[in-house]
Amino acid sequence: MAAGEVAAAPVPVPVTGPAPVPRLDLERYLGTWRQLAAIPQYFNLICARDTQANYSLDPQGNIAVRNSCITWVNTVNEIEGTAVVNDRETGAQLHVSFPGVPTQDSLEGPTNYIVTALGPDYSWALVTDPSRLSGFVLARAAALDEGAWQEVLAAITAAGQNPCMYLTSPTTGGESRIVPLCVR
Template structure:
């Protein structure tokens, strides 16, 4: 497990943001991703299962974001937004905005989405933010094998987060339970 010292800084000094992957191939990253685990956030508490994000290029050259899930009432909850790349060196630090969502409705803004780890074949991704408050395990498929989960747990710790903060996300064709990632 990650310890506090993994992200600790001297008193009064800011903690450095997690490192992005060295290079994000946007063409390979675009498409649909299943959320297989996440640090619970207010905006995803309505989601009971089958949470997905679909990324595509929009006409302005930004990334369109379409998030969708099935709610506890068995209805669809979805939202559309835009992502802009803030880091041209790696392409892995972005600002994601959603119109009408307080604090997230500006098209440009500070980084709030960092791809910190990727499977070598882009089969999975780990995403967090500069303060490590959020976290998402994304996969191209609704299920991962044990070796992939072990790599993801190690990536979470490398990013300075605790695997127990991540809860599995029920996905049709994958896990059906909600459990801390440290116990699975």
């Protein structure tokens, strides 16, 4: 650099959110999903086991969401909400809202639910958000075989997340411990 020249400040590279799956078949995605692992979130700290999400179409063509779990005092905790598809090209980016929950009570809004990976038979799914601060491993069954877990771990890494941030979710008929996925 010549005397008197000023070095240009580096241009920050924008951080992009994780890529959604190329195409989500909503009809196949609807139904009950069991949470097998998750990045802990304030809203699911009450859940001790058997965390589930049930998705169905509502009369407006949106997705009715019913999340439930068994609490630490052995009661059922439930919340109902709505998911709106924000990305018509892939169908895999949605805005999920829950009435009465701060920051999540508006029916319309930015994407906060991205399906980033799916088992080829829709037996498991990886869901996160644009900031990658949340993450959920969902499955149709209470447990996955080792091959599927390897696919899930690869998908978590491909989404720009660390598998050690995910903790297993106790599920009747599946995992009984709470441990980081990287040591599962």
